[in-house]
Amino acid sequence: MPFSSAIADNGAAGQYVTAADRALYRFDNASATPSRSNCAGDSAETWPPLIAQRGRVAYAGATRPRLVGFVERADGACQIAIAERPVYFFIEDRKAGDLPGQGIGGIWRAVTSTGVKAGANLR
Template structure:
């Protein structure tokens, strides 16, 4: 049988991911999955199963219960919000002003103000009474955002809450196009004067700034709360 002179080629349709303008998303993310390859050996000599028995262990054996990996609890566009903390160490992409691709939220106990939420570095997160939660909106921009830097998430991204209901976690787009993490609708911020892990120097500032609770509420005022606004007026 003779082969035809012309061979027909099948066209492969490529589906491109649409780049999102919000959250500093300048292009589609590419995830590469590593698939283990099994190589069959032809002519291998079969090995007889071992007749040795496993020795009996006497006494208490160390617990080897597997750690349940977190699962995606919800998705907001291209940001995945998980059911709990990651089961492996995380190395967030450095924040270049548009946010990090990985954000951790940790419920933290305090004898002074009660439970509040901190980020993965232990920095306290605050809410602002002049913002709104329904609908989510930040009213802290310009100089205010320099004193109270917003916690930003960059798309595509992932948020890992620990001790915080993932269904309460999300983000809101800010006036500059970046996306700010929210808890129960409230945008969350750092305080520029907090330097050490666990600092709560922003608690009660101006009577409008409070460390945010895991449910998104205000925590109680600390004894050393600053009643007057900061130098910037916020």
């Protein structure tokens, strides 16, 4: 799947990155140095990683191109990373503008175009 991002805005959380009209989240417990994905198994069913096909171009869109990269997952798949942080969808996001994953467990946050956490918790 090619990656093309856009920016959405939520009154409480502020601006955040979307792909395929769904929010992208970062997992605060994932390492950015070195960049690696810590979400697998049942967790990856709840927080599906944004996977890219190896050898395909990633269209950064609203994200700074130099901040978009890839992380090789334990299963060999290539996961999109923003500012070296792997990014994920949340299974409960149903439509554009949904942001139910914001602040879950204090460790899941929507990601901004610079890779930092989007504003306030919504939970």
